[in-house]
Amino acid sequence: MNGEPIPLTLEAHARAPAVTPHHRAWGSDVKRILCIRLDNLGDVLMTTPALHALRSAAPQRHLTLLASRAGAAAARHLDDVDAVIEYDAPWVKQDAPIDFHRDLAMRERLAAGNFDAAVIFSVYSQNPLPAAMLCHLSGIGRRLAHCRENPYGLLTDWVAETEPQQGTRHEVERQLALVAHVGAETENERMRFNVSPEDRARLRQHGLALDAPYFVIHPGASAASRRYPTERFAQVAASLASLTGHRIYVTGGRDEAALTAQLSAAHPNAVDLAGTLDLGELAALIQGASVLISNNSGPVHLASALGTPVVDLYALTNPQHMPWQTPNRVLYHDVPCRWCYRSACPEGHHACLNGVAVEDVVAAACELLEARDTLAL
Known part of the structure; x- marks a missing residue:
């Protein structure tokens, strides 16, 4: 062999036989589809273009979303979702204790749903086979998912997993490609979330000055590895308030009150909203x-x-979840340990975020503000 030696695992992948799973478009007989997205709210939102594609392919279809508690909260804001079932699955990261009685009850509930097909939406680091087995045991005849290993009979519509060896797609693109394998496509790839007049009315009941321009700062994240230092967020809030005169609304859950309190203390224009808004009001x-x-x-x-x-x-924990089709500035400090997929920094320095200067955050926000104001003229 000439040149550099090939790592053993890559060589094995290269020598593996080509996989040619079978696909066929789902026809008019597929009327009731279970759409499984068991991780977080953002993952459900990034799946909404694929849900719209399933609906567009056959408008009479009935789509039921099976999602975690966090993800299920989005369902009432999604026009393409007809029903929702909440399920914190034991094979997805969560804090709840495993209860096999709950899992058996879910099998019974899904069996009673008379679903014609199931689509299992997952990131490439997740294994779809536990969900596929649940669907199989529930009598759901068609089962679609990306899968790395041969699923044999557990998936009737198997899309071979190619990530990350052949590159990594944005999560929206990944899920659109999945449903395209069964004939569901759409030209409108935007993410979806409906804010109702009732949501806006409830937000106004908080007495906020919503008619004047304002920034929203959200300092929390479920994983410590994805949190910019709180003291720097506070400096960003103070700088933006002083430079623009805009109000700063600081959002977070009740368990993030310490973070939001530190930010709201940074400037008189900052308002702490931790734990006060439901999902519709936040949106x-x-x-x-x-x-x-x-x-x-x-x-x-x-x-x-x-x-x-x-x-x-x-x-730089993973590359799939950047903003989609909205004006944005993505800020990070490049590091050799990028794409670590860890909830806590394995190196202990958190340099991918600690290396982002407050001045850069403020400048990015002001650039977006100026561009928005220019478009409004």
């Missing part, structure tokens, strides 16, 4: 914002769905 707030500044988390994907400009402080 209404983001929809009306001049710019969202956030770690890479659910609010970034809400901004993508709503068309709000976003400064995304993007820890």
Whole structure:
């Protein structure tokens, strides 16, 4: 062998026989589809273009979303979803204890749903086969998913997994490609989330000054590896408030109150909204914002769905979840350990975010603000 030696695992992949799974378009007999997306809110939002493709292929279809508690909250805001079932699956990262009685009850519930087909949406690091087995045991005859290993009878519509060896796609593109294998396509690839008049009315009941321009800052994230330092967020808030005179609304869950309190103390124009907004109210707030500044988390994907400009402080944990089809600035400091897929920095330095200067965040937000103001003229 000439040149550099090939790593053994890559050589094995190269010598593996080509996989040619069979695909066929789902016809008019596929009327009830179970759409499985069991991770987080942002993952559900990035799946909405694929859900729209399933609907567009046959408008009479009934789509049921099977999602975690966090993901299921989006269902009432999604026009393409007819029903939702909440399920915190034991094969997806979660805090709830495993309860096999709950899993058996879910099998019974899915069996009673009389689904014609199931689509299992997953990132490439997730294994779809536990969900495929659940669907098989529930009597769902057609089962579609990406899968790395041969699923044999568990998937009737198997799309061979090619990521990351052959490159990594944005999560929206990945899921659109999945449903295209069964004939579901759409030209409109935007993410979706509906903010209702009731959502806006409830938001106004909080007494916020929503008619004046404002920023939203979201300092939290579910993983420590994806959090920009809180003290720097506070400096960003103070600088933006002083430079622009805009109000700064700081959002987060009840468990993030310590983060939001530190930010809201940075400037008199900063308002702490931790734990006060439901999902619809949060979306209404983001929809009306001049710019969202956030770690890479659910609010970034809400901004993508709503068309709000976003400064995304993007820890280099994975490449698939950047903003989609909305004005954005993605900020990070490049590091050799990029794409670590870890919840905590394995190197201990968190340089991919610690290396982003406050001045760069402020400049990015001001650039997006100026561009938005120019378009409004």
